[in-house]
Amino acid sequence: MNDEDLRGAPREQGSQWYDNEAGPLVRPYAMTGGRTKPGPTGVRFDLIALVTLDAGAPGPDDETALGPEHRALIELCRPETQSVAELAAGADLPVGVVRVLLGDLLETGCVTVSRPVPPAQLPDERILREVIEGLRAL
Secondary structure (H helix, E strand, O other), X not given: OOOEOOOOOEOOOOOOEOOOOOOEOOOHHHHOOOOOOOOOOOOOOOOOOEEEXXXXXXXXXXXXXXXXXXXXXXXXXXXXXXEHHHHHHHHOOOHHHHHHHHHHHXXXXXXXXXXXXXXXXXXXXXXXXXXXXXXXXX
């Protein structure tokens, strides 16, 4: 293949265009600064963990050290609490990248994360059935 893109324009060294609308591909490690784990605390974000925007989070016009992906996640959380999976889908980013970026936002105090209840702490099915039977008896 020659050194021209699909439009016939010269291609820059190291960039690869997949189609005219998409533009160059940004690798996930470029968005996270090469990191694969969220923050020095090593917190693990489950797919169903709920992310809530903190009241002191920067607004869309704030000039901060946050990258565009960080700001996109903040904007997705602004109207309502979202799960990690919903944020990944809404931002059109891989879940691994979203986890690293959420670690940054958690460390800066922009978001809070509610972890899901472990299955061992959920009520026993027998107890739930007894509650249903008791409500039906009323």
